[in-house]
Amino acid sequence: MSKREIKDTYIIECRCINEDNDFCMRLGFKGYYNKQAKTFSYKTRKFSPVCWKGSTMTPSEPDNINPYHLDFFNYAIPVTPSIDNAKIYKRLADVEKIISSIEKIGDFKCRVLVLRTTVIPLDEIGKNGYERF
Numbered sequence: 061m062s063k064r065e066i067k068d069t070y071i072i073e074c075r076c077i078n079e080d081n082d083f084c085m086r087l088g089f090k091g092y093y094n095k096q097a098k099t100f101s102y103k104t105r106k107f108s109p110v111c112w113k114g115s116t117m118t119p120s121e122p123d124n125i126n127p128y129h130l131d132f133f134n135y136a137i138p139v140t141p142s143i144d145n146a147k148i149y150k151r152l153a154d155v156e157k158i159i160s161s162i163e164k165i166g167d168f169k170c171r172v173l174v175l176r177t178t179v180i181p182l183d184e185i186g187k188n189g190y191e192r193f
Contacts, residue, residue, distance in 0.1 A: 066177040070155045071146045074139050074168040081167050083137055091139035092146030093158065093170070095128075101135040102126070127165045139168070148175060 072093035079087045083100045091100075125131060128138050140146060149155050152172070159170040 064179045066179060067150070069175045069177070070149045070152060071143065071173040071175055072149075072155055072159060072162075072170050073173050074162065074170050076167060077169045078167040085167075089141075091141050092143050093138055093162070094140050094145055094147040095138045096147075097138050097140040097145065098136045099140050100137050102137070128162070137167075 074091050074093055076085045076087055076089040076091075082102045082104045084103050085091075085100060126134050126136075129136070149158075155172055159172070162168050162170055
């Protein structure tokens with residue numbers, strides 16, 4: 061059989077560790093990191109209002125922003141329940157940097173999942189996905 065492997069890629073798995081979270085997620089829930097995810101959002105009006113001074117926005121409380129997106133208007137958290145929708149990273153260094161920024165917020169404990177891809181010609185495994193004998 062002529063199998064080949066593609067270089068490892070990485071997915072970030074996030075487990076909820078904060079029982080008093082503001083997005084109604086149960087303790088121990090496992091989700092997968094994707095900054096574009098919109099599945100879960102803050103249920104409380106937690107972020108500060110913004111006032112306009114001239115042509116620029118200024119927060120009334122500069123520290124009260126969405127810690128995952130660092131803005132005032134995005135109420136989503138970057139976690140999706142489906143591993144199929146997880147962001148896939150090619151560099152482990154990028155993953156470690158993201159994990160450290162997520163974990164310092166205190167809602168999630170993260171771990172790295174390694175995604176290994178094996179390339180097998182379709183005629184060797186059959187159209188139904190099972191190997192031929």
